[in-house]
Amino acid sequence: MDDPAFSPEVDETTQLILLHASNHDLPALKPLLRVQGNATVQDPETGYTPLHAAIAACSYASSCEEADMEKAKATVQELFMGGAIWNDLDTSDETPGCMAWRLGRKELYQLCVEAGVRAEMLLGIMGGYEELDSEDEEEEEQGEEAEVNTETQPNGDSSGEVIIQAERKDVNSEDYLKSKLKFEDDKLLDADDNGVMMTWETDIMRRSVGLLLPDLKPGARILNIGFGMGIIDRMFRETKPLSHHIVEAHPAVLQKLFSPVSDFGSTWQSSAPACGKYVIHAGKWQDIVPKLLEEGEVYDAIYFDTFGEDYSQLKLFFSEYVVGLMDPEGRFGFFNGLGADRRVCYDVYCKVAELDLCDAGMDVNWTDVEVGTLGGDGEGEWKGVRRRYWTLDKYRLPVCTFLG
Ligand SMILES: C[S@@+](CC[C@H](N)C(=O)[O-])C[C@H]1O[C@@H](n2cnc3c(N)ncnc32)[C@H](O)[C@@H]1O
Known part of the structure; x- marks a missing residue:
């Protein structure tokens, strides 16, 4: 060699x-x-x-x-x-x-x-x-020599292909959406025990809701992409929104959502105020969101937290769709977990996202949230989870608004 x-x-x-x-x-x-x-x-x-x-x-x-x-x-x-x-x-x-x-x-x-x-x-x-x-x-991958691309780019910088582990992610979207899920009290796992969602993130979700809906003002129009364990949707629901749209693609999560014992079933759907709508859109956001745009839906708060997708999808979402779906005074947030298993990768991706958001006409306000002490590999929260996708002490919570 x-x-x-x-x-x-x-x-x-x-x-x-x-x-x-x-x-x-x-x-x-x-x-x-x-x-x-x-x-x-x-x-x-x-x-x-x-x-x-x-x-x-x-x-x-x-x-x-x-x-x-x-x-x-x-x-x-x-x-x-x-x-x-x-x-x-x-x-x-x-x-x-x-x-x-x-x-x-x-x-x-x-x-x-x-x-x-x-x-x-x-x-x-x-x-x-x-x-x-x-x-x-x-x-x-025994026998494969290196995990980086050593090609030098024209500006002299090298661009390693190590790049960033997408949030809580170790799979691709297609495989994930076909995989079996394990629903546990404190976590949702995919078939390979990758953490799809975990309850240690509850405080992050709570702070996100508080910052996306200042004073938890009732009557907001909300769009959430990715139901997961429903942690953030239950918090959004408590604010008594005018409309609450949830987009979810995984058949197992949808089965739970549409089961007779679901707390997001017909009782919830029919409890929407007269001019509002509480609805679950079954399917990939890539298929659903263009239709919402066509139908002229507008939201005050938009949250994006999927699984098994890389940064290009988040970027696609905010550059192609948030611009048309968000009220001029609205706020957009996303689960900011890219690269969170290495400090330098996390800082790089916060900056990359900030630059791309600016390109899409948005300003980002970051709030640091203490993550608290989580267990080491395979310990505490991570027991039974294949990979510890979070190793940092602080979560940087993004709230995006239109520039100017
Ligand atoms: C991390 S969880 C969301 C957790 C949620 N924020 C909570 O508070 O519980 C990600 C969710 O996004 C869903 N998902 C993944 N890809 C999707 C897609 N392309 N469109 C819609 N939902 C998707 C997953 O099935 C999963 O339920």
Whole structure:
């Protein structure tokens, strides 16, 4: 195999690149970075890329040595210019950005976030967000060498295909919508034990409702995409809306919703005020929402929280539909879980979403919500759940309004 990560010896060039990166020795490093692929070499033992090496060196640099930090920043910038990948993982499963955060090197962390945003925006323009392979999948894919695309983009940035794990997601939409679901008291799981929805998110849902409907004002027109456990819909229902439209696609969730014991059955539907409507739309939002738009429906609060879909679908929803469906004074929110298993990915995607929302004519107001202490892998909340999709201490809650 040609990949140095799999070769028994480190070749001399790799050694030199990592050494110069670690010494923040730009004059020595620059000529080497002219060769394509050199910015993404990896040490076979540590998995360090030149970015990891440049950042790791700052763990022992004294914090008061400003000149050293300036050299470190210049090195990191040069590496990005030379095609370094912002989210390559070392053998401890750490990205350069997460390493910078752990070492308290905020400026270096910020450079990694900025590079990630540039790479993701470019990838979006080129028409594809891809997902980070889960650890399980990596194990299954024996023999496949690397999980990143080392191609250098025309602007000099590399765009790794590690990209962002979509919210609570480890599956694709088509498979998910065909899969069997497990309904438990504190969670909804798919057939592979991926968490579709979990009750630890209740506070996030409550804060979302409070911010989407200030003062929980009755008489609002509400659209919610994705019923899940019905946590947010029960909260919306309590506000006594004028209309409440729910879009849900999974047959098992729909079966529950339409069962005789459902609390969203005919009693709820017929309790809508005279000029309002309480309704469940069965089907994918991609099929339902264009019809709502055609019918001239308008909402004061729109919430989007699906499962098994990637960022491109969220972007499609807000850029193509929210614009036509939301009242000029309305508010739009979504479950902001993209990349939440790695800090740097989360920060990159918050920024990417903010830029795309701005492009769609919306302003975002972020509110930090403390997530509280959740269990480790397979513990506490995550017992019986295949993958811990949330590892961060804060949730950034977005509330979007039309610009101007
Ligand atoms: C994370 S859950 C929603 C949780 C909800 N916010 C709550 O408070 O319980 C996602 C839901 O979206 C549904 N869903 C997934 N893809 C969908 C699609 N394309 N259209 C409509 N619903 C979808 C799933 O079946 C699931 O019920």
